[in-house]
Amino acid sequence: MSYKNFPMVPRVIFGRGSFNQLSDILTPKRLSINAPFIFLVDDVFKSNSWLTSRIPLSYDDKIIYISAAEEPKTDQIDMLVEEIILNSKERPSGIIGIGGGTLLDIAKAVSIMLTNEGNAEEYQGWDxxxxxxxxxxxxxTISGTGAEVSRTTVLTGPERKLGINSDFTPFDQVVLDSELTKDVPKDQWFYTGMDCYIHCVESLQGTYLNAFSESYGNMALELCKEIFLGNELTNTQAQEKLMMASWHGGMSIVYSQVGVAHAMSYGLSYLLGTKHGIGNCIVFDHLEEFYPEGVKLFKEMKTKHDISLPKGLCTDLTDKELDIMIDVALSLVPLWENALGKNWKKTITRKKLKSLYQKM
Structure with missing residues (x-):
């Protein structure tokens, strides 16, 4: 039997205020004064000098502000890579992504495409x-997606929504400073936190489960329960614990996989542009059949935090549009296999998926 030999993030710094050490981290990595560091920053921070003034710029370093309003797209990556190449005297010393899952995925994809020929869509898939x-x-700057630790960068391409899954994808360095998450709006905090919670449920109940994934998944799940159903935490404690839950939830799926909610939310995202966190929540709300205990707890968390999810997303869709979503969902074979085993096609038919989507 051969086992997967996965890479991990080799260096991580954790602690409130650790963002201030960024200059010390980057300086030894500078290749030359003509090889800039490129900072890809969520544009919500454009007017936030508390964060932006602390970005250590020198020589030809640049900040590129990017909107996270939409999921990252392959052509967006191609345009960014072209812009960076055209405006840099030499290949950059590094790419630094500052933001949520969208910005982190964009940073990972750009860093790959600066050294690989062709277009980003050609690399959607495994290895x-x-x-x-x-x-x-x-x-x-928000916790839950696990993008800081994963070996994938999820992109919407012309044909499908699928990650660049590769051993070269994970970050070389991660900075976990929970203070950067202090201004996240409540609904976004919930949706992204639930992305982490759903990672755990899907990993822990999957057929790919092993002791490696289980130990990380259990830890992240307990942290999620403490954060979203407990009462005793200060804001600082909750921020730090959610950052750790995100890390451990991401580690849990490194050696296993996600499941039904992720497969179906990819369909929503591809057709309707639904953001990943809220998309997972919308789908998971209807998956009692697959994850009865997980969905029950999810509904408790939703009630406790007074979150109401959008309804009727798929009410007016044509059969053709529903078919597009179903095709995207069905293409994610490893997710279905993890959720339901080798014979998943006996349970998951087009008719079944259509009826589930029509409830959303």
Whole structure:
């Protein structure tokens, strides 16, 4: 039997205020004064000098502000790579992503495409990347997606929504400073936190489960329960614990997989542009049949935090549009296999998926 030999993030710094050490981290990695560091920053921070004034710029370093309003797209990556190449005297010393899952995925994809020929869409899939990415750093400003630790970068391409899954995808360095998450709006905090919770449920109940995934998944799940159903935490404690839950939830799926909610939310995202966190919540709300205990707890969390999910997303869709979503969902074979085993096609038919989508 052969076992997967997965890479992990080799360096991580954790602690409130650790963002201030960014200059110390980057300085030894600078290749030359003509090889800039490129900071890809969520544009919600554009007018937030509390964060932006602390970004250590020197020489030709640049900040590129990027909207996270939509999920990252392959052509967006291609345009960014072109912009960086055209405006840099030499290949950059590194790419630093500062933001939520969208910005972290964009940073990972850009760092790969700076050293690999062609377009980003050509690398959607498993282990298609040939050359090592340039040095890249992830700095999450919201917790839950696990993008800071995963070996994928999820992109919507012309044909499908699928990640660049590769050993070259994970960050070389991650900075976990929970203070950066202090201004996250409540609904976004919930949706992204639930992304982490759903990772855990899907990993822990999957057929790919093993002791490695289980130990991380259980830890993240307990943290999620403490954060979203407990009462005793200060804001600082909750922020730190959710950052750890995100990390452990991401680690849990490194060696296993996600399941039904993720497969179906990819369909919503591809057709309707639904953001990943809220998309997972909308789908998971209807999955009692697959995850009875997980969905019951999810509904308790939703009630406790007074969250109401959008309804009727699929009410007016044509059969053709529903078919597009179903095709995207069905293409994610490893997710279905993890959720339901090798014979998943006996349970998951087009008719079944259509009836589930029509409830959303």
């Amino acid at each position: 298609l990347v040939k050359n090592e990415a340039i040095y890249h750093v992830g700095i999450p």
